[in-house]
Amino acid sequence: MGILDKISEIEKEITRTQKNKATEYHLGVLKAKLAKYRAQLIEPSGKKEKGEGFDVMKSGDARVALIGFPSVGKSTLLNTLTDTHSESASYEFTTLTCIPGVIQYEGANIQLLDLPGIIEGASQGKGRGRQVIAVARTADLVLMMLDATKGEIQRKLLEKELETVGIRLNKCKPNIYFKEKKAGGIAFNSTCLLTKCDEKLVQMILHEYKIFNAEVLFREDCSPDEFIDVIARNRVYLPCLYAFNKIDQVSIEEVDRLARQPFTVVVSCNMKLNLDCLLEYLWEYLALIRIYTKKRGQSPDFEDGIILRRGSTIEHVCHSIHRSIVSVFKYALVWGTSTKYSPQRVGLQHVVNHEDVIQIVKK
Structure with a gap:
């Protein structure tokens, strides 16, 4: 057996x-x-599977895996939000490999991966399911693309496939x-x-x-x-955002019902409806923040911010600038919402907030 x-x-x-x-x-x-x-x-079995793999180098400040059933609008979304072109057509399985694109938003470069459509039984290797799911495990967030005209059947099937292979969506360890x-x-x-x-x-x-x-x-x-x-020990806990596409093809009552569900955003890729809200949700769910640096006696550099994760400390800021800074670090002056007064003198373990301004003083 x-x-x-x-x-x-x-x-x-x-x-x-x-x-x-x-x-x-x-x-x-x-x-x-x-x-x-x-x-x-x-x-993975001892023998390598024949065919092209999905080895895509991780780049940018965060990685988002775009998964869903065939013909729900994944490639159209990638073409709309990024400069990358992914072939989109009205027939299923237009995309046969992983196509990466970069969303530039709030100074951050977010890598968006357009993955081939998943079918029922993907966790058992049907279609290119295993390769798609393997890439999803390496992402910082799963963007699940769903068809608004088909209700929530697709959502339950995809959740079951991901649950089967140890991906836990919107759950804590x-x-x-x-x-x-x-x-x-x-x-x-x-x-x-x-x-x-x-x-x-x-x-x-x-x-x-x-x-x-x-x-x-x-x-x-x-x-x-x-x-x-x-x-x-092989479970992956990932935030997931459910994007219901094709809202221009359903009633306003159905759109309102879908939009009120948790972790959900409603969009229309063809008519470019509500995509700005989708980008805001991505920023929030990825827990990204942007901080600025300044030199002594000069104004802050608001053109080139540093992108970090929520909960990052001054030590993370130092590492993102240069690895050697921590060894010569004396203290930092911080202006922003993470301090009681501005500027506040802090150490390496001080947690920074979104849009803080930081001046690092060396020994």
């Missing part, structure tokens, strides 16, 4: 099994087996401490009341993974699926 057959059998058994207190341990073990087989499915040991058995503890998982279920899941010595600490009430994610 092949891996796909084993996965299918386990999925059927999970569907057949009633969910109650008596079956929770059995379901937990089944989910652990399913995760193991899926991990084997997405691991489970707050569970897990460490394998060489001896001592399984030491289990928790700092909160657990309602979805208990010590026996944790031990059964670990035994399924052939782990008999480990430390486990639940810092929040997590489910068995989240604990399996922690053990697997």
Whole structure:
């Protein structure tokens, strides 16, 4: 029996099994087996697959993977937002490889990857699904392009395909401490009341993974699926923005309903509607900020800002200018919303905000 057959059998058994207190341990073990087989499915085989790969060098300040079903408008969006040309037509699978483009917005260079359309079963290798999903794992954000005329069926199918290969969209990493040991058995503890998982279920899941010595600490009430994610160690947690295209072909009531959903923006690539809002959302979801530098006695350089991630410190600013600055750093003067007064004298660990002005003083 092949891996796909084993996965299918386990999925059927999970569907057949009633969910109650008596079956929770059995379901937990089944989910652990399913995760193991899926991990084997997405691991690269020894032989390289024939055909052109999607090796695209990461460049710019952030990378966005544009995924969706065929003919939803991915190539049209790339052509509209960037200077790159990607062939677009009314038939499916116009794009057969990964085409990169660069969005220039607020002084940042955002790399946008137009990927071939995903079909149902992509996680099992159908179409060019595995290559598309492999690129999506390297992105900073997933931009999921959907057809507004087809409702939310596409969204659920794509989420399922990405979930299957360990990509978690708009989710936080489970707050569970897990460490394998060489001896001592399984030491289990928790700092909160657990309602979805208990010590026996944790031990059964670990035994399924052939782990008999480990430390486990639940810092929040997590489910068995989240604990399996922690053990697997190959999960990717990415922000995702859902873009419903072709809003010019549906009613205004439907547009309003779609626009009110979380993590969602509605656009029309052909008529260039609401694309400015899409760019604002991309900036926000990528958590980008722009800071400016100034020399002593001179005005700030507002023409050439430095693009960083939200939560960056003065140390990150120094590294982005030149690696050697940290070794001769004395202090920095900061003007902006990150300070109590302007200018404020700060050290390397000071967190900067959007549009702060920074002057670095050397020893």
